[in-house]
Amino acid sequence: MSNQFSHEKIIQLRKKRSAADRRFKTYGLIATVIGMAILFFLLFTIFSKGYSSFQKTVIELDVTFDQETLKITPNATYEEQVEAKFFKVKKNAIANALPDLSKKDIKLMKKMFSINVDKEIKEYFLQNPNILNTTQKLLVTAHSDVDQMLKGNAKRDIEEKKRKLNDRQLEFFDEFVFTGRLKSKFNNFFFTNADSRHPELAGIAGSFVGSLFTLITVFLLAFPIGIGASIYLEEFAPKNKFTELIEVNIANLAAVPSIVFGLLGLGILLNVFGFPRSTPLVGGTVLALMTLPTIIIACRASLKAVPPSIKEGALAMGASKMQAVFHHQVPLALPGTLTGTIIGLAQALGETAPLIMIGMIAFIPNIPTGFTEPSAALPVQIYLWVESAERGFQEKTAAAIMMILIFLFLMNAIAVFLRSRFERKW
């Protein structure tokens, strides 16, 4: 008796099926590999462009703190020390940075140092006041043009006119390099400073804190409102045409382009309600409107996923509807809601367009300390830097993108943590 599965046609079909299986597996593998390759390429480009902005260039300078120039006495009080003439000390130090500089040379030499050098000298002295009347070797911040030249970002074998450093300055540069007085150091300014007109001093602290304040605003507004709306719609609202309309519109709202929310912020929050411009408060409010649908959709889905038997159990125990919802359904829906909220916040973090509309694109050189202070935000900061002509800002762009990615990565890590922490228990 012949086995019915050994029939010629059936064997052919079986071969075909397993070939289709293999083919599909290969396609999947190829797609995954391409995706990973693109991702790695992206990360690699960002990193290779950005990592140099974590380094700054410093120049070793002999600074003489003599009391005649500083115009203070050895037993001066702190207040008198603060008022001492550090700019003169700096001037002397720069004039003698290399031997035998002409007046014109000194002018050129000055442009090789950051304007922050005064402050650096002053801070150094205030920390070590006993160095009065001595000469110290200080590492002071170089100008961005020097920095870029040392990092190899600026070309030197091109016409003098097209270069930031002219021929004479290049001679100084080479002399510094030759005598080992040009050094690379960790760029603390990038992490502690706000934006600046001077690339060597510009940092992301301002926009980072701005983004943080903005996200806190988003969370404080969107999370309670979103949860409240979800609970109401899911558990209490009567099911009629009107609530159906609301539901459809919430789904639609999630698909509205973010710039529309920016317009709303500009037209209503700023012009009608007179919120303070360029502040995390307005930015956060606008982004909260944008995040709200995401949170509501996530929260309602999580509420729906709670088995009705739990609510029935509570109601049968004589719990009021409110108690059944808040004691049993909401806690079970919380992890899913939090995950959705973090996804919403991550979207909000990367939003640029609405923030530009409400003026968070202004140049803000200090770190905001409150919700109603003008402030920058990370994505807008990136936009501002990529727009600026100066070479020194370009590497900052990539570094700021790295910061955003780290921020996002942290937020996603929290989401994953919350998910596993509150695993479904039923």
Place this chain on the structure above:
Amino acid sequence: MNNVKVSTKNVNVHYGTKQALHRVTLDINEKEVTALIGPSGCGKSTFLRCINRMNDLIDICKVDGSITVDNEEIISDEVDVVSLRSKIGMVFQKPNPFPKSIFDNVAYGPTIHGIVETKTDLEEIVHSSLKRAGLLKEVKDRLHEPGTSLSGGQQQRLCIARAIAVNPDIILMDEPCSALDPIATATIEELIDELKNKYTIVIVTHSMQQAARVSQRTGFFHLGELVETGETQKIFTNPENEKTQGYITGRFG
């Protein structure tokens, strides 16, 4: 002869336009087990859920007729369902402990109804309820583990403990053993037998053997009608109605 605890008269239930119960009239005696049997879809659960107004949760469900509990009408908008339900415990077909600790499961009712003043009182109630549900021995060292970590039979007894923690008069059970193995079923049946000394019990079951074992009175439902009701012994040995006879001898159902 015991007092009548729950009395229904001409109860009709509609789901939308579909009528699920037709003029059901039934008396349920105090401190007895009343079993409701019948083929699936005949309206046993619907009837049971009328008694503690759980049908209120279903928007399309309309109940009319008269149901009294302790001679008080409960089919009326003025009735406070929260206090009604605190008097009537319910055990569901699928064990549904809250995803909380064993202790919190049992403590939930007393806590929301404000029955207890102190923590020791609460512990006392939790312990005695678990004990009456025959679960204390098995769980007394793990009261703070989740209720969902128990076996199916234990979960169902936890649900019974949860229901009796508020000291109700009536316990409604909707096929409480249908998700359990025979050993767990036997344990629950023994428990029901004990509980009837204190509570009025209405149990829906699809197992005629179970009805015969645990109940004193039985009602037979068919297509939304209460076909026959009477002492369990009589229903199973000498039913009056032909349909009842057919069902219990296994000719349909």
